[in-house]
Amino acid sequence: MTDAREVRTACPYCGVGCGVQARVAADGTATVRGDPGHPANAGKLCSKGSALGETLGLDGRVLHPEIAGRGTSWDAALDLVASRFSETIARHGADAVAFYVSGQLLTEDYYVANKLMKGFIGSANIDTNSRLCMASSVAGHKRAFGEDIVPGVYEDLEQADLVVLVGSNTAWCHPILYQRLLAARAERGTRIVVVDPRRTATAGECDLHLQLRPGTDVALFNGLLAHLVGSSAIDRDYVAAHTSGFEAAVSLACADAPTPRRVAETCDLDSAEVSRFYDWFAATARTVTVYSQGVNQSAHGTDKVNAILNCHLATGRIGRPGMGPFSVTGQPNAMGGREVGGLANQLAAHMGFDDPQAPDRVGRFWRTAGVARKPGLKAVDMFEAAGDGRIKALWVMGTNPAVSMPDAGKVRAALKACEFVVVSDVTRTDTSQFADVLLPAAAWGEKDGTVTNSERLITRQKSFLPMPGDVRPDWWIVTEVARRMGFAEAFDYANPAAIFREHAALSAFENDGARLFDIGGLADIEDSTYDALAPLHWPFPRGASAGSQRLLGDGRFPTVDGRGRFVAVRQEGAALPVDAAFPLVLNTGRLRDQWHTMTRTGRVPRLMANAPEPAVELNPVDAAALGIADGDLVRIESRYGGGRAKVAASAGQRRGEAFLPMHWSGRFAANAAAGALSAPVTDPFSGQPELKHVPVRIAREPVAWAGVLMTRRDIRPTGFVHWSRAAVAGGWVYELSGTEPPEQGILLARRLVDVVPADQLLEYTDRRSSTFRAAATDAAGRLGEALLVAPQGHLPERDWLLSLLASAEPLSPLDRRALLSGRAPVPVPSVGRIVCSCFNVGVNQLAAAISGGSKSLDEIGTALKAGTNCGSCRSEIRTMLEASRLLAAE
Numbered sequence: 001m002t003d004a005r006e007v008r009t010a011c012p013y014c015g016v017g018c019g020v021q022a023r024v025a026a027d028g029t030a031t032v033r034g035d036p037g038h039p040a041n042a043g044k045l046c047s048k049g050s051a052l053g054e055t056l057g058l059d060g061r062v063l064h065p066e067i068a069g070r071g072t073s074w075d076a077a078l079d080l081v082a083s084r085f086s087e088t089i090a091r092h093g094a095d096a097v098a099f100y101v102s103g104q105l106l107t108e109d110y111y112v113a114n115k116l117m118k119g120f121i122g123s124a125n126i127d128t129n130s131r132l133c134m135a136s137s138v139a140g141h142k143r144a145f146g147e148d149i150v151p152g153v154y155e156d157l158e159q160a161d162l163v164v165l166v167g168s169n170t171a172w173c174h175p176i177l178y179q180r181l182l183a184a185r186a187e188r189g190t191r192i193v194v195v196d197p198r199r200t201a202t203a204g205e206c207d208l209h210l211q212l213r214p215g216t217d218v219a220l221f222n223g224l225l226a227h228l229v230g231s232s233a234i235d236r237d238y239v240a241a242h243t244s245g246f247e248a249a250v251s252l253a254c255a256d257a258p259t260p261r262r263v264a265e266t267c268d269l270d271s272a273e274v275s276r277f278y279d280w281f282a283a284t285a286r287t288v289t290v291y292s293q294g295v296n297q298s299a300h301g302t303d304k305v306n307a308i309l310n311c312h313l314a315t316g317r318i319g320r321p322g323m324g325p326f327s328v329t330g331q332p333n334a335m336g337g338r339e340v341g342g343l344a345n346q347l348a349a350h351m352g353f354d355d356p357q358a359p360d361r362v363g364r365f366w367r368t369a370g371v372a373r374k375p376g377l378k379a380v381d382m383f384e385a386a387g388d389g390r391i392k393a394l395w396v397m398g399t400n401p402a403v404s405m406p407d408a409g410k411v412r413a414a415l416k417a418c419e420f421v422v423v424s425d426v427t428r429t430d431t432s433q434f435a436d437v438l439l440p441a442a443a444w445g446e447k448d449g450t451v452t453n454s455e456r457l458i459t460r461q462k463s464f465l466p467m468p469g470d471v472r473p474d475w476w477i478v479t480e481v482a483r484r485m486g487f488a489e490a491f492d493y494a495n496p497a498a499i500f501r502e503h504a505a506l507s508a509f510e511n512d513g514a515r516l517f518d519i520g521g522l523a524d525i526e527d528s529t530y531d532a533l534a535p536l537h538w539p540f541p542r543g544a545s546a547g548s549q550r551l552l553g554d555g556r557f558p559t560v561d562g563r564g565r566f567v568a569v570r571q572e573g574a575a576l577p578v579d580a581a582f583p584l585v586l587n588t589g590r591l592r593d594q595w596h597t598m599t600r601t602g603r604v605p606r607l608m609a610n611a612p613e614p615a616v617e618l619n620p621v622d623a624a625a626l627g628i629a630d631g632d633l634v635r636i637e638s639r640y641g642g643g644r645a646k647v648a649a650s651a652g653q654r655r656g657e658a659f660l661p662m663h664w665s666g667r668f669a670a671n672a673a674a675g676a677l678s679a680p681v682t683d684p685f686s687g688q689p690e691l692k693h694v695p696v697r698i699a700r701e702p703v704a705w706a707g708v709l710m711t712r713r714d715i716r717p718t719g720f721v722h723w724s725r726a727a728v729a730g731g732w733v734y735e736l737s738g739t740e741p742p743e744q745g746i747l748l749a750r751r752l753v754d755v756v757p758a759d760q761l762l763e764y765t766d767r768r769s770s771t772f773r774a775a776a777t778d779a780a781g782r783l784g785e786a787l788l789v790a791p792q793g794h795l796p797e798r799d800w801l802l803s804l805l806a807s808a809e810p811l812s813p814l815d816r817r818a819l820l821s822g823r824a825p826v827p828v829p830s831v832g833r834i835v836c837s838c839f840n841v842g843v844n845q846l847a848a849a850i851s852g853g854s855k856s857l858d859e860i861g862t863a864l865k866a867g868t869n870c871g872s873c874r875s876e877i878r879t880m881l882e883a884s885r886l887l888a889a890e
């Protein structure tokens with residue numbers, strides 16, 4: 001195609017920050033592929049990134065501003081937001097308002113939101129979903145390094161001889177970085193140790209899996225420090241010249257975790273395995289320790305971070321090739337948010353409230369006397385305040401707290417109670433239903449700005465699609481409100497480049513080297529250079545010719561005395577221990593192909609296919625003890641809320657522990673949200689909630705009937721004990737189940753097709769077997785609806801009906817006649833649950849290939865292409881291969 005345009009941009013999902021090339025055809029449709037020139041991914045994309053082109057449709061989008069649910073003009077909406085915020089501030093003070101923002105925002109959006117709240121409204125009540133994500137790493141970095149610095153770069157994982165992955169399911173959550181690690185391992189034999197209470201896809205491929213008792217990481221790393229002291233691995237010169245606090249940290253560590261045996265007891269591990277890990281760590285200079293939410297999302301997250309950093313400080317393994325601690329960021333712009341100061345306890349540009357000079361310095365730069373002087377409310381406290389009336393006006397931008405916050409039921413109540421709630425989002429969400437004013441934001445592909453990934457690499461995100469309807473970029477929305485609040489002069493930007501220049505200038509302002517975050521070299525960047533900006537590491541101070549790669553490698557730290565600080569930490573007990581009433585530990589986290597609350601990935605059939613229903617993983621022994629079989633529906637209850645999900649019995653789960661994905665919102669399931677169960681208990685230093693550990697009880701639901709509705713319509717069923725839905729080609733499939741007698745289930749389910757005129761609906765009820773089938777064609781003569789209801793365990797196969805839904809052609813007479821039987825006129829082989837979502841390869845096909853003689857990943861790849869694109873499914877295929885090998889050996 002001659003007139004196709006290609007735009008280089010960045011993936012809007014995880015913190016790996018892959019480069020993407022979007023190709024827009026003459027007819028406006030876009031396809032995406034990896035950018036071979038981008039340093040993070042060199043052209044590769046994972047399953048989610050590869051499917052980006054399928055998320056660009058306008059289904060579910062918010063396209064016009066709304067006040068109280070009714071469409072309105074931008075002027076009316078912006079005037080109302082500005083006047084309600086101004087009035088609230090005038091009447092109740094600046095601390096009566098708040099912003100809750102997100103790492104999905106671009107740096108420029110984030111910068112103006114932070115400037116408005118902290119500089120001009122004069123409160124620090126702006127916090128971000130990064131509080132749920134990176135806050136403990138930020139706090140740990142500040143305690144040890146004096147500043148929120150990630151010292152390493154991705155290359156370090158390739159140059160290391162030992163990589164320790166702590167609380168990180170890297171294979172699924174940072175897939176391209178993980179693929180880089182595996183490629184390097186194939187060449188240099190890198191050892192990989194995984195520290196995770198679950199046997200994850202990542203753990204399935206490592207050299208040593210320490211499947212520790214949840215929450216005991218401090219003991220593990222304290223034990224490591226104690227072990228290092230007795231080995232030759234301590235870099236005494238480095239410790240003496242560049243650090244402080246060594247003795248205190250060591251003596252507490254030795255008291256806390258003196259021997260591998262004691263560590264093994266605390267962590268419920270095998271002491272020989274603990275020793276093996278310690279020996280490897282001691283003997284391997286080139287060691288990188290990667291950590292993520294198993295560390296951060298904890299009531300002791302900051303201490304976990306410092307326990308890890310202590311071991312790297314003690315060995316001098318920081319900021320040098322192939323070595324260092326590495327906190328991997330979650331969201332595409334978690335790092336950018338930290339740069340602008342989007343957290344309530346940061347000010348701006350890596351300046352914090354702990355420096356008494358900082359507010360005046362920022363005030364001089366912003367030309368305002370009104371800069372906030374004290375930290376604001378952190379996320380959990382912010383919603384608490386919105387619920388009890390202290391916060392009277394709240395603006396939520398780019399995040400879905402009704403789903404993702406802990407104690408989400410209470411957060412919903414707070415959103416309801418709060419006098420004035422503004423939501424800026426690209427789609428309708430569980431949160432947007434509480435909005436007094438709903439503002440349509442521009443989405444990925446429509447907006448322009450920058451993001452920073454886990455290794456401090458700044459990449460341009462660029463628009464390649466027109467903005468549909470009335471949508472506007474977040475920076476524009478914020479500056480328009482600021483103008484209307486009387487701050488026109490300070491928010492007069494022509495474009496994102498102008499905001500970026502100011503952000504860069506602030507990072508360099510009165511910065512004598514005290515803050516490493518300095519991108520002053522970009523303060524005068526011209527619009528055209530900004531538009532074409534190639535990925536660049538920070539720092540990039542004035543006069544620099546290239547961004548710095550590694551930091552802190554010279555042993556100088558941005559602390560008052562220039563030394564890195566050991567922090568003496570001790571293993572604490574669980575913040576919320578299990579008891580007789582709530583005897584199981586619930587852990588929550590991510591799936592391979594879903595992104596957060598599923599607002600985008602949930603609409604892509606091939607991303608729904610690997611895990612189409614919300615399922616709670618439970619050890620088979622626990623399941624059996626509770627009388628639960630694989631696939632049963634269960635009720636899960638914590639002291640905060642309840643939910644329902646199917647059980648997936650999994651030997652990868654420790655006894656006494658369960659795992660529920662965090663993704664299912666009320667738009668995708670009746671009641672399967674992890675947030676409703678999670679506890680609002682927070683880390684004392686970072687304010688980050690404990691999202692990985694809440695006591696629950698699980699009981700089997702006496703399900704009597706099951707149903708499945710296949711339809712082209714996007715609906716939200718009500719009145720069912722349980723339902724969930726998945727996007728499929730041509731529409732949606734709704735799984736239904738209930739505890740009522742099947743006859744009643746039929747009546748309930750039948751309401752879902754009430755919209756179909758009775759004379760077009762073919763229905764069949766078999767009273768003896770309590771089964772029901774209904775089907776209807778749409779105006780185009782295609783299958784429009786199919787509904788099957790049967791007693792539990794008796795639902796017929798649906799592959800054929802799904803294939804009809806996927807078809808764009810009108811039904812053939814043969815198909816039409818077969819409709820009510822629910823069975824294909826000609827048998828359709830089922831591919832089974834999809835494992836490889838790039839090439840739509842299902843378990844049945846893989847099983848057939850394996851029994852047909854395919855013995856390795858490569859052979860499977862040749863036969864079916866499975867696993868040959870993004871690689872995300874390779875661990876699952878490897879597990880299948882191993883299982884067949886074990887069977888053969890029996």
Ligand SMILES: Nc1nc2c(c(=O)[nH]1)N[C@H]1C(S)=C(S)[C@@H](COP(=O)(O)OP(=O)(O)OC[C@H]3O[C@@H](n4cnc5c(=O)[nH]c(N)nc54)[C@H](O)[C@@H]3O)O[C@H]1N2
Nearest residue numbers: 167168169173214215292293294330331589590592595596
């Ligand atoms: N596919 C996918 N990828 C994503 C995302 C997504 O939604 N989907 N989201 C992105 C975001 S924002 C983030 S923050 C990252 C998160 O990336 P990860 O942190 O890798 O993901 P999680 O699944 O939240 O949690 C990681 C692991 O922590 C383990 N864990 C639980 N408790 C403990 C403990 O006490 N100690 C240890 N050592 N481990 C524990 C869990 O069992 C889990 O396997 O992923 C990013 N990438």
Ligand SMILES: Nc1nc2c(c(=O)[nH]1)N[C@H]1C(S)=C(S)[C@@H](COP(=O)(O)OP(=O)(O)OC[C@H]3O[C@@H](n4cnc5c(=O)[nH]c(N)nc54)[C@H](O)[C@@H]3O)O[C@H]1N2
Nearest residue numbers: 132133398399400404424425441588596597599662674691
């Ligand atoms: N139980 C439990 N809870 C968790 C976690 C967990 O592991 N367990 N993980 C936590 C973590 S690490 C994170 S990061 C959070 C994530 O939780 P959320 O931030 O709530 O998750 P998202 O679904 O990514 O929400 C982003 C919203 O922003 C919208 N959006 C996307 N792009 C834009 C844009 O450009 N502008 C605007 N205005 N809106 C946009 C999307 O439509 C979506 O509604 O969840 C946290 N909650």
Ligand code: SF4
Nearest residue numbers: 011013014018046049
């Ligand atoms: S690893 Fe996947 S989700 Fe993360 S940035 Fe790259 S393509 Fe996007």
Ligand SMILES: [Mo]
Nearest residue numbers: 132133330331
């Ligand atoms: Mo996150």
